[in-house]
Amino acid sequence: xxxxxxxxxxxxxxxxxxxxxxxxxxxxxxxxxxxxxxxxxxxxxxxxxxxxxxxxxxxxxxxxxxxxxxxxxxxxxxxxxxxxxxxxxxxxxxxxxxxxxxxxxxxxxxxxxxx
Amino acid sequence: xxxxxxxxxxxxxxxxxxxxxxxxxxxxxxxxxxxxxxxxxxxxxxxxxxxxxxxxxxxxxxxxxxxxxxxxxxxxxxxxxxxxxxxxxxxxxxxxxxxxxxxxxxxxxxxxxx
Numbered sequence: 264x265x266x267x268x269x270x271x272x273x274x275x276x277x278x279x280x281x282x283x284x285x286x287x288x289x290x291x292x293x294x295x296x297x298x299x300x301x302x303x304x305x306x307x308x309x310x311x312x313x314x315x316x317x318x319x320x321x322x323x324x325x326x327x328x329x330x331x332x333x334x335x336x337x338x339x340x341x342x343x344x345x346x347x348x349x350x351x352x353x354x355x356x357x358x359x360x361x362x363x364x365x366x367x368x369x370x371x372x373x374x375x376x377x378x
Numbered sequence: 379x380x381x382x383x384x385x386x387x388x389x390x391x392x393x394x395x396x397x398x399x400x401x402x403x404x405x406x407x408x409x410x411x412x413x414x415x416x417x418x419x420x421x422x423x424x425x426x427x428x429x430x431x432x433x434x435x436x437x438x439x440x441x442x443x444x445x446x447x448x449x450x451x452x453x454x455x456x457x458x459x460x461x462x463x464x465x466x467x468x469x470x471x472x473x474x475x476x477x478x479x480x481x482x483x484x485x486x487x488x489x490x491x492x
Contacts, residue, residue: 305483360478368425371421
């Protein structure tokens with residue numbers, strides 16, 4: 264069974280540049296989540312999709328951030344005009360939710376460094 | 379609002395000792411779900427266990443066991459006979475019914491000394 268994959272694993276960018284990350288969830292999972300984790304902290308929720316619909320966004324997701332899941336499969340997270348404060352690990356997770364809440368399975372993350 | 383508190387930051391144990399990680403949660407929902415995740419040095423979060431609020435039965439799975447007590451809002455996790463491979467950061471997380479986000483604690487860094 265293929266797990267959640269993320270690309271790239273590492274990204275170094277200069278302040279002000281745009282970056283885009285990709286997440287491929289476990290194939291039969293209908294929900295996809297994005298989290299951000301900074302050093303020494305637990306992951307913080309950013310947004311989630313059920314199939315192609317984006318159902319919830321955190322206050323952390325400023326207007327410089329946008330996420331899509333166009334066909335209900337893979338998802339992209341774009342950060343425009345990056346700032347040094349955006350440096351973090353960006354984690355993607357997926358779950359299969361028919362009834363109730365099922366555990367989320369995480370990908371390896373994309374580590375973003377903004378210089 | 380959902381909140382998870384993990385008080386200890388770093389815990390060091392000698393191999394084969396038991397280690398217990400404390401987790402206290404806050405929620406207004408009567409139906410919720412609790413999780414433990416492991417984050418080894420490689421960085422990938424690994425799902426360990428899930429518990430539903432309506433099921434307080436405590437279980438043992440291999441060297442892992444957990445103690446869920448609704449009366450004290452605690453969901454503690456124990457590793458028995460620790461091994462070096464258990465060295466990692468362990469996160470407790472909470473999800474409320476109808477609210478799909480996971481709220482994580484700050485994590486416990488476990489260091490197992492050979």
